[in-house]
Amino acid sequence: MDFIPGVFLLIVLTQYGVICSQHNIKRFLFDPTTVPTTPDPVFLMTEVKYLHEQLHELSDKNIELSVHNSLLSSELRHQKDLVQALKTNITTLETTNSKEKGVLNDKIHELQTKVNESSSLVIQLTNNLTSCALQRNQLEETLNTSNAEIDLLKKQLNDSVANQTHAALMAGLQANISRIQKDCDHQNITSIDKINLLQDQLNRSTSLIGNLEANLTTCTKSNEQREAALHVSRQRNKLLETQLNNTRKELNIRNSDLDQCQQMALAMSTNIANLQTFSNGSTPCLNTADCGLDLVFLVDQSGSVGSDNFEMLKDYIFKTIQFLNIGPHSDQVGVVTYATLPQLEFTLNTYPHQLSLLKAVQNISYNHPGLTMTASGLQFVRENLFNVTNGDRPGHPNVLVLLTDGRPMNSIHATLEAEKLKNQSVEIFVIGISKNFNRQDSLDIATDSNHVLSLADFGTLHNPTFVLDFLRKLMNVCKN
Structure with a gap:
């Protein structure tokens, strides 16, 4: 296969x-x-x-x-x-x-x-x-x-x-x-x-x-x-x-x-x-040139998301991984879910092959709904994902993708944690899914305005055009 x-x-x-x-x-x-x-x-x-x-x-x-x-x-x-x-x-x-x-x-x-x-x-x-x-x-x-x-x-x-x-x-x-x-x-x-x-x-x-x-x-x-x-x-x-x-x-x-x-x-x-x-x-x-990304998805699992919408978030991550070249010398992917508390699903070096990585994404469960504590999720990623022990590679671009449906509970704290990640040369994308999406909160967290993508509903995640737009942005990280 x-x-x-x-x-x-x-x-x-x-x-x-x-x-x-x-x-x-x-x-x-x-x-x-x-x-x-x-x-x-x-x-x-x-x-x-x-x-x-x-x-x-x-x-x-x-x-x-x-x-x-x-x-x-x-x-x-x-x-x-x-x-x-x-x-x-x-x-x-x-x-x-x-x-x-x-x-x-x-x-x-x-x-x-x-x-x-x-x-x-x-x-x-x-x-x-x-x-x-x-x-x-x-x-x-x-x-x-x-x-x-x-x-x-x-x-x-x-x-x-x-x-x-x-x-x-x-x-x-x-x-x-x-x-x-x-x-x-x-x-x-x-x-x-x-x-x-x-x-x-x-x-x-x-x-x-x-x-x-x-x-x-x-x-x-x-x-x-x-x-x-x-x-x-x-x-x-x-x-x-x-x-x-x-x-x-x-x-x-x-x-x-x-x-x-x-x-x-x-x-x-x-x-x-x-x-x-x-x-x-x-x-x-x-152009999907392989530049060896160290890519982490931080996925909102709060109560407002719900199990059905969470499955759509998983499917979006699944589709994105299908277009990457997964391997220890190519692209690596880690996933963290968060609500009131963060939860490590797997690190960057846990799954070095695409098939096992896709299976791992499918097996993520919606099991700890709570509040949207984005700051604690960002802090957890900074302390536990982007380090050599868990697969971070010097000389490779570090990218964090935040998938959320609402405003952080403590936006000031979330902004401070995002700044610490940026100081470590981590590029942050924010994908917000909500009719009442607050773009300013996303701009405070993301690297810049080109790193913010907003959707009115979760169904848009299945739109191939949206998937490809995001992939183009990832490829631009490789060019930079």
């Missing part, structure tokens, strides 16, 4: 009797040294045919962008389907994982219950062993008591020889000893059996606990693997969402380019119509 600015320059210059090619070679439709005459209709129709061919190429470009837009839309739908399928898989995986977690928790609970039961059994076995030890101690105490009784009986035997025979006493004593010995042996055998039984139960409980711990480890590892798989799925989902967002951004950029292309095509059609209109009359030649 780099040819579009050149085409616009071709259209306007054709209207005024001169054709300039992309290589800056001028082809005059009539002798520029003579009184303006009507351009050659045959040659003019040839140029109109050329412009129609350029418009046709622009339409092909528009179709190409539309096809690409369709491909991007298809890719976007495909990406959405992939994301939806992945979300479904993640939902299924989470559902399965939730169910398996429930089963695993049930098994863990069951194993924990068995462990608790085994622990209780071990405690019971320990208590039984303690009880057996106590019984054994009691048996030993009983045995000791029996031995003491035997000793006592022996003593009684010795003491009662007179009453009983020695054989009878010994037989009774032997019978008691045998009985006590049998009882002790029986209790020892019973205690040993109980201890062996408790030992077997303890071994089985230990083995069962080991199996439960192994099952718990296996379940934990399986759960970790499922969590890792779920994490990978979520990461892939984030990646697909990022790709989807990038595709949407690219689609938006393509749509923006398509809209811009359509707007350029509409503007070209309008300019072709204007060219055909001017072909029946005589127009002066406009």
Whole structure:
């Protein structure tokens, strides 16, 4: 689309009797040294045919962008389907994982219950062993008591020889000893059996606990693997969402380019119509020699302007920029809006290309209406626009264009600020749009009377003659 600015320059210059090619070679439709005459209709129709061919190429470009837009839309739908399928898989995986977690928790609970039961059994076995030890101690105490009784009986035997025979006493004593010995042996055998039984139960409980711990480890590892798989799925989902967002951004950029292309095509059609209109009359030649202007527009955004009229001011700036050679070594443009307070829209070096600059002008919004504080706007431009940091270039003409619809709130202060700008070699144009326009206020601000342009209404801004009159004044700045 780099040819579009050149085409616009071709259209306007054709209207005024001169054709300039992309290589800056001028082809005059009539002798520029003579009184303006009507351009050659045959040659003019040839140029109109050329412009129609350029418009046709622009339409092909528009179709190409539309096809690409369709491909991007298809890719976007495909990406959405992939994301939806992945979300479904993640939902299924989470559902399965939730169910398996429930089963695993049930098994863990069951194993924990068995462990608790085994622990209780071990405690019971320990208590039984303690009880057996106590019984054994009691048996030993009983045995000791029996031995003491035997000793006592022996003593009684010795003491009662007179009453009983020695054989009878010994037989009774032997019978008691045998009985006590049998009882002790029986209790020892019973205690040993109980201890062996408790030992077997303890071994089985230990083995069962080991199996439960192994099952718990296996379940934990399986759960970790499922969590890792779920994490990978979520990461892939984030990646697909990022790709989807990038595709949407690219689609938006393509749509923006398509809209811009359509707007350029509409503007070209309008300019072709204007060219055909001017072909029946005589127009002066406009010399747009590139002198590298540092041009700032100070635009009134007070409440009296209104949003509709503000759009006309933007359109006027747009048309003016179309006829300039924008670039870091050519013309530069900055814009400041003001009402009660000034607002920087962009500096001189913000947009070094014409297309981006035109887009920036279109994007200026009417968002801070208030009073017409022209003095604060002039001060802001002096302090923030015409300096090296924001693009001002030594040796290049500095020009300020004030677009306003009313008298400044403090005209004396505005005049003082204008004088400070003039002392910095800034040429000031004032374009006033009002039925009750006060020319004296504009003369106090502008460089001289030739730098004051007054209009009765905003609609006059669309008049090509007015646009060209202002462009001639800008070119005179270059000559000076």
